Amino acid sequence: MDHQLQYIICSSTGGRSMELDLKYGTGTIRVHIPESAQAQILEPNQLDPVDSVEQELTNVLFRLGASGPSPTDRLGKGAMVAIAIPDETRPLPVKKIMPALLSWLFGTQPELDPAKVTIVVGGGLHPPLDQTTLNRLVPTEIAGGCLVLGH
Known part of the structure; x- marks a missing residue:
């Protein structure tokens, strides 16, 4: 099998x-x-590993603005932004990608107030996350003034 x-x-x-x-x-x-249903086996795409997650994300974000309007173009001075990330049960390298993402966000929108950016940690059906866990997921030095909340 x-x-x-x-x-x-x-x-x-x-x-x-x-x-x-x-x-x-x-x-x-x-x-x-x-019996009448049509079915097929779906397999994941085979992708080559990247040398640097941070660099790959930076490259992708740069291409967003180079190929047309950037997702941040519509943000005004008082804009509020939410970024959703998973809790520790999902394999996302948050500590590697969040600095690059926030750098790009504030680089494209220098007037954006970090206090108006909320990083929402999705917990699904898991118990709510305490502040210690939230700080471990997104340390203060990475959050850079952004609010980090559990959902």
Whole structure:
């Protein structure tokens, strides 16, 4: 069985539908798929690793403004900005990308007040994050005056 499908168990129920038992949380959930349904296996794109996440993000942000209007062009002097990031349960290198993102944001909008920028840490269904955890995710020296809140 393909390693990407190792957690799917297929069974037939009289030729009318297929049942898939998918891992879900600590158990499984059964999904019924009609025989008439069209299905295909989706596989992730294969991408080469980058040498520097920070440099790659900086390059992408630079290209945003070079190829047309920048996402920040509409921000006025009193604008408020929200940046959403995941909590620690998702593998995003926040401490690597946030400095480059904030540098780009304030570089393209020098009049933007850091106090009007809120970094929202999404926790999904997890318990609310305490201030110590928020500071660990986005240290004060990275936040640079931006408000960091848990959602």
